Amino acid sequence: MLVSHRHQFIYTKTFKTASTSVEIYFEDACLPQGRGAVDRHRIAETVSAAGIVGRRGAGGPSAPWYNHMPASLIRERLGDEIWRRYFKFCVIRNPFEKLVSQYWFSMPVARKAAMAVWPQQAIQRDFATWLMAGAAGVLDRDLYFIDGSVCVDFFIRHESLLEGIEEVCRKVGLPFAPDNLGHYKSEPHPVGMPTAAYYDHAGMAIVENLFDWELAHFGYALGPDGPSAS
Numbered sequence: 001m002l003v004s005h006r007h008q009f010i011y012t013k014t015f016k017t018a019s020t021s022v023e024i025y026f027e028d029a030c031l032p033q034g035r036g037a038v039d040r041h042r043i044a045e046t047v048s049a050a051g052i053v054g055r056r057g058a059g060g061p062s063a064p065w066y067n068h069m070p071a072s073l074i075r076e077r078l079g080d081e082i083w084r085r086y087f088k089f090c091v092i093r094n095p096f097e098k099l100v101s102q103y104w105f106s107m108p109v110a111r112k113a114a115m116a117v118w119p120q121q122a123i124q125r126d127f128a129t130w131l132m133a134g135a136a137g138v139l140d141r142d143l144y145f146i147d148g149s150v151c152v153d154f155f156i157r158h159e160s161l162l163e164g165i166e167e168v169c170r171k172v173g174l175p176f177a178p179d180n181l182g183h184y185k186s187e188p189h190p191v192g193m194p195t196a197a198y199y200d201h202a203g204m205a206i207v208e209n210l211f212d213w214e215l216a217h218f219g220y221a222l223g224p225d226g227p228s229a230s
Helices: 021-030 071-078 081-087 095-105 109-115 119-137 156-172 200-210 213-216
Strands: 002-004 009-011 049-051 087-094 155-159 221-223 227-228
Touching: 002 021, 009 021, 021 049, 021 087, 021 156, 071 081, 087 156, 095 119, 095 200, 109 119, 119 200, 155 156, 200 213
Parallel strands: 009 087, 087 155
Antiparallel strands: 002 009, 002 049, 221 227
């Protein structure tokens, strides 16, 4: 998560949405001038007069400010006045695609390598089992909802990431520099299955039930050729 006092914005960090890449892109605006962003995944919490960079990496809330911090807690610690005044944004992604990404991301390295030679039907069965137990853990609505309502001002859509970043830059008074967008934690899947191939009817029902608001609000769907958005 990020807070910039110079540019008066707050970034809440969602799951499996290129959120680390976006966070590092905007990080420099939250640090003392001349220090520069830290171009790596894991960093310590940094708090200064310029802003806040939450602790980034594994381990959960071991610092007052940390990645994937609920919006309600950010508001509580910043105070209502700053929360209300600052521009708040995050990244959103088609839930069907997001869950496949999390499935592979959470896979032990050795098992992922072994699965590279599995038949598609075996991966479909394994994903269906994982989905029943793991899908709810990927629901991160508390990062952009407070008390049942949307609490951010803007969503960067994962499928049009650069356009969304450009719009945020315009709103907060930063130059848009697309070449500065890095790629972190974006290892390719070991198999080339299209996203639609992972889901049976039961799996689709799980996603539609959990992510009903996201699907309806953003027009996300799962078509025969994979995820889509209106």
